[in-house]
Amino acid sequence: MADKRLWVVVGSAVVLLVVVAHALQFRRDVKVESTRNVSVGGATIQVDFAEGPLDLGTEAVAGRVKDAASAVAVYYGRFPVSRARMLILPVRDRHGLFRGTTWGGVGGFPGFTRISVGQQTTAKELAEDWMMTHELTHMAFPNLPDENHWMEEGLATYVEPIARVEAGQLDAKTIWREMMDGMPKGEPEAGDQGLDRTHTWGRTYWGGALFCLVADVEIRKETKNRKGLQDALRAIAAAGGTIDQDWPIERALEVGDRATGTHVLREMYARWSVEPVNVDLAALWRELGVRRVGDLVEFEGKAPLAGVREGITARR
Ligand SMILES: [Zn+2]
Secondary structure: HHHHHHHHHHHHHHHHHHHHHHHHHHOOOOOEEEEEEEEEOOOOEEEEEOOOOOOOHHHHHHHHHHHHHHHHHHOOOOOOOOOOEEEEEEOOOOOOOOEEEEEEEEEEEEEEEEEEEEEOOOHHHHHHHHHHHHHHHOOOOOOHHHHHHHHHHHHHHHHHHHHHHHHOOOOOHHHHHHHHHHHHHHHHOOOOOOOOOOOOOOHHHHHHHHHHHHHHHHHHHHHHOOHHHHHHHHHHHOOOOOOOOOHHHHHHHHHHHHHHHHHHHHHHHHOOOOOOOOOOHHHOOOOOOOOOOEEEEEEOOOOOOHHHHHHOOOOO
């Protein structure tokens, strides 16, 4: 019995430490030096700047938030949550954007992103940033159980560049080249037990993105290119599946499949979650008409799935 009491004491102490650590983490939010509100796609994003130097100034950074949010709004038809907060943490003597994290339902905001921005970030670095778009994409999907984390990250990895192409911020050839570079990192290695049970970096981000790409192609093949993953994702967000809501993955996939009139998401999930599924990427690129030429890619207009490739990045 004494042992048991000891464990209760130790357990309580651990819980207390975790609570205090969380509280301290959010205490850092308190020192906001200035605020700018950004309106995008029916939503307001409160951009809070913590203390610290930013060579470009707050207006340029708020402008980048607006571009990132606009791309997400274009992809989803509107910005997925009505109110969001983005906390910018300036970091002295650094370049670029880093350590982006997004949560649901913090301090009365359905979506909350915290991101570090280096003091010496240049206008070019800001324009080329992908991280803000990635973080804001997270707001358009429900919070899933831990074992399905790959779906949240894979989705953001896959959608972010496509949203930027649809918004006219990136060239389609650039993102197909990045997919050719990135997707092989998501393929299963020896010992893989499926996406729900293999929590490596490669499988979480790129394995999840590979799931999304294959799902997009399959939905488009089944619907004669009339529907795509974008329809499924819009429907999930429209049904209230945003980051402030906890959903089982089955619910999200069912809403998504209903929107495309297919069973692609549920059938793929049944296999990909519990076993390694190999994708013949060379064949997929060939069918889509994407060909590597040196550092660039060329499109093959006569490829059997050229229309599917175009449909994936078409603005609608
Ligand atoms: Zn992420």
